[in-house]
Amino acid sequence: MNAKAEINDNNIKFKDSVGIVEKKLLHFNNAEKKLLLDCGQILFPFILAYETYGQLNAKKDNVILIFHALSGDSHAAGYYSEEDKKPGWWDMMIGPGKAFDTNKYYVICSNVIGGCMGSTGPSSVNPQTGKPYCLTFPQITINDMVKAQKMLLDELGIKKLFSVSGGSMGGMLGLQFMINYPDMLDSAILFATTARLSAENIAFNAVGRMAITSDPNWNNGEYYDKQPPDAGLAVARMLAHITYLSREILKEKFDRKLQDKEKYSYDFNIDFQVESYLKYQGYSFVRRFDANSYLYITKAMDYFDLTDKDGKLTPAFRNLNKNMKVAVVSFTSDWLFPTAMSKMIVNALKSQNIDVTFCEVNSNRGHDAFLLEKEKLTTIVKGFLENVERK
Amino acid sequence: MNAKAEINDNNIKFKDSVGIVEKKLLHFNNAEKKLLLDCGQILFPFILAYETYGQLNAKKDNVILIFHALSGDSHAAGYYSEEDKKPGWWDMMIGPGKAFDTNKYYVICSNVIGGCMGSTGPSSVNPQTGKPYCLTFPQITINDMVKAQKMLLDELGIKKLFSVSGGSMGGMLGLQFMINYPDMLDSAILFATTARLSAENIAFNAVGRMAITSDPNWNNGEYYDKQPPDAGLAVARMLAHITYLSREILKEKFDRKLQDKEKYSYDFNIDFQVESYLKYQGYSFVRRFDANSYLYITKAMDYFDLTDKDGKLTPAFRNLNKNMKVAVVSFTSDWLFPTAMSKMIVNALKSQNIDVTFCEVNSNRGHDAFLLEKEKLTTIVKGFLENVERK
Known part of the structure; x- marks a missing residue:
């Protein structure tokens, strides 16, 4: 009875998903495939984790x-096993018949x-020393992240992308990709x-980093064989989590409920329930995320700025592809990256005669x-991609 | 030359201030003057620190x-010495000829x-044990704070107040005072x-408290003979400080300046300059503030809620004094206690036919x-108090 119910659950669970997926690791250890970073250092060798959903067509x-x-992370859709409870982070958008329809598209996330x-x-272990990099890992930028993913596409023999997409920092990578390639x-x-942040x-990022580096367990980044700075990372996450929510939803979900x-x-x-919720968010995050990565990635975000000395984005x-189509989507209650930030992008794209929605x-x-x-974004993405196809 | 310049500076400094002031301590150690707290415990004996500016008139x-x-703190105006660089926290509002004109009013702050x-x-040292209270100090509320200050007024023989005023948590004490007395x-x-928060x-308060209690130096509140939890308190303050500023002023002052x-x-x-500024704010705060007090006072704020079970403030x-006049002032860019929160107070006061501006x-x-x-608030307060006088 229970087994049957589980199978039924799984049937429902897998019905509209990409199913069981696998994380792949691509090792860049050919000396010709070094990654020259914005900071001037070279990252070599290195690994990129990625997943793919759907089938690459013959024309690629x-x-x-x-x-x-x-x-x-790279786990954007599907499940790692039959028993897996939670799908990838954008499963609502990626799958057969979904916004990024895997019956049509070959979706990659790295x-x-x-x-x-x-x-x-x-x-990661630095092959030169046999020990984790810790703070000897070079500071990376959004541009470095994008360059690495371009190398992944090269390895996969992919020369053209039908589209790129992402939210928040993912959107920054999208903008950088548009500019670079x-x-x-x-x-x-x-x-x-x-x-630009x-x-x-x-x-907010600086206070989050301060929470981590103030935790004595952080130990100047050298904690991989010790107790990690869980408390500091949890505080950083709790703080960031408040900025991901709106005042309205906090009132609706928690208000002053005890x-x-x-x-x-x-x-x-x-x-208060809101305290309990935030603490849960903080402490479940530390089980899956590394404090040093949090420092490096927030710093990369802080550095991201596509404007020139005069603050102009245009x-x-x-040198963008004048034939490309862009959709920019903001949310009324987003106060972290509010609509004005999206409009800045839209206006700069328009001034370059890019077809922007x-x-x-x-x-x-x-x-x-x-x-x-899910529903609102599915409508937007489906409509937009159909429009791109018609081109 | 330098000495002269200093004297001149002091002349300017003291010209429009209440001058040199003194912090007074009132010891409540008469067994009849116990403070029964909302949590059910009794605080006795206890001390209230207060300062006064201007002269109490004959009619009091x-x-x-x-x-x-x-x-x-109690140091709302003036200087503690000739050498003192900074005046009390509301010196812009309290002094001869200022909004709270000490030529006319006797101003008290505790x-x-x-x-x-x-x-x-x-x-503080618990007289029962001879050691600091630490977490054995009872949890206090805004109502408890107000009741203590009423006891101070009783001791000073003051039966009537021309006005009460304060901002942020100070405004909460004002509301509670209106209701209690x-x-x-x-x-x-x-x-x-x-x-209500x-x-x-x-x-935000919960994350600040988490930053403090996660600091190993906090040591469950027992740190008064040891290294205090400076790092945790600094993070809490940095976070809170962001909520005290507007997006606009952060852009104007710092933007992305390096x-x-x-x-x-x-x-x-x-x-970034904004990181440096926040770090300075955090670390200068720990020199003057106690981490446990930060926990107790933020918790008192969280508990503050004048609404009933149905969320109604009316x-x-x-039982307010129907003859009193109230001024409620909010600020367009305040996102911590935005205008809607002030309007809630105004509407509830109006529904009770209180004269509210x-x-x-x-x-x-x-x-x-x-x-x-300073200028805008001075105009508002002067006009309002003149109106109250005319009554």
């Missing part, structure tokens, strides 16, 4: 490259360098992103809306 | 009681219980405050505007 022209956000989910990052792209769909964005009791505790135990878009989606889910608003 | 009817915010600037709090008040002026407000260099460091040193205002001040200074917008 049905590829969509998906970029993940700060805490994401973990960024600097990450901790298979691609080389500060927790204009002739490779037919289109791009950018969600809840920005061409604001002072407020940097401030946790398991009718009265205040009058001590420092958790009183020059960065001067802008949607401000009405949502109370804050920045996280790009991971949650 | 020119008293204005000022309530400080989370990180404030440090809240639970604090660390003279009034009894977790860092309606017949004592002619008026109240409340800045950037709320009748939102889920988002609680979330610190002492033209290029990114590509390491984990400080790159019932709390049912509402001003939304146009300011780009965020929540901190109540500490900065």
Whole structure:
């Protein structure tokens, strides 16, 4: 009975998903395939973790490259096993019949360098020393992440992308890809992103990093054979998590509701449900993420700035593929990368005569809306991609 | 030459201030003056630190009681010595000819219980044990703070207040005072405050507390003879500080300006001026504030909620002094306690036929505007108090 129910659950679970998927690791250890980083250092050898969903067609022209956000990874869709409870982070968007329809498209997602989910990052073993890089890992940038993924495409023999897409930091990678490899792209769909972090964005990232580096277990980044800085990373995540939510959804979900009791505790135990929720978010994050990667990737985000000395974005878009189509999507209640940041991108693209579609989606889910608003985003993406196909 | 310049500076400095002031400590050690707390415990004996500016008139009817915010204290105006560089926290508002004109009014400001600037709090020595209270200090509430200050007024023989005023948490104390002692008040002026913290407000406070309690030096609150949890408290303050500023002022002051260099460091040193500014704010705060007090006071704020089970504020205002006048002031760029929170207070007061003036001040200074917008607030307060006098 139970076994049957489980099979039924799995039937439902797998019915509209890409099914069981596998993380692949590509080793770049050919001396000709070095990655020259913006900081001047060279990353070599290195590994990129990636996953693919759907089938590459004979012409190799049905590829969509998906970029993940700060805490994401290459596991964008499907399940790792029959028993797996949770699918990849953008399973709502990627699968047969979904927005990024795997019956038509060959979808690729790769973990960024600097990450901790298979691609080389500060927790990886430095082959020169046989020990984890820790802080000897070079500081990477969004541009470095994109260059590494271009090398992955080269290895896979993919010369052209039907589209690229991503939200938040993933959108930044999308913008950088458009700039670096204009002739490779037919289109791009950018969600809840920005061409540069604001002072407020940097401030929140800086406090998160301070929480990590203040944790004595951080030990100047050398903790891989010891107790990791879980407390510091949890605080950083809790703080960041508030910025991913809207005031409206916090009120709707939690308001001032108390946790398991009718009265205040009058001590420092958790009183409010919102406290309990945040603590859960913080401590489940540390089980899957590396503190040093959090430092490197937030710093890469802080550094990201496509504007010139005068704060103008237009020059960065001067050499874009003039035939490409771009969709820029923002969310009404996103206060981390609010609509004004998307509009800055849209206006700069228009000034370069790029065919750009802008949607401000009405949502109370804050920045996280790009991971949650399935129906609205599916409509937008399907319509947009059909339009690109018709071209 | 230098000495002369200094004297001149002091002349300017003292010209429009209340001059040299003294912190006074009132010891409540008469067994009849116990403070029964909302948590059910009794605080006895205890000390209240307070300061006064101006002269109490013969009728004792020119008293204005000022309530400080989370990180404030009894030192609201003037200087402690000729050499003192910085005046009290609301010196812009309190002094001869200023908004709270000490030529006319007798202004009192007291440090809240639970604090660390003279009034009894977790860092105070428990006379029963001869050791600091640490976490054996009872959890206090805004109501407890207000009751303690009423006891101070009783000791000073003051039966009537011309006005009460404060911003942020100080405004909460003002609201509570109006409710507790309606017949004592002619008026109240409340800045950037709320009748209840939102889920988002609680979330930010909870992360700040988590930063402190995660610091191993916190040691379950017992650190007074050891290294205090400076790193945790600094992170809490840095985080809170972001919520006191507006996106606009962060852009105006810092934007993406780099610190002492033209290029990114590509390491984990400080790159951006906003990072340096926040770090300075965090580490200067730990020199003057106690981490346990930060825990107790933020918890008191979280608990503050004047609404009833149905979320209605009106019932709390049912027994207010119907002859009193209230001014409620919010700031356009304050996203911590935004205008909607002030309007909730205004609407509830109106429904009880209280004479209420509402001003939304146009300011780009965020929540901190109540500490900065001297000219605008002076105009509002002067006009309002003249109106109360005419009554």
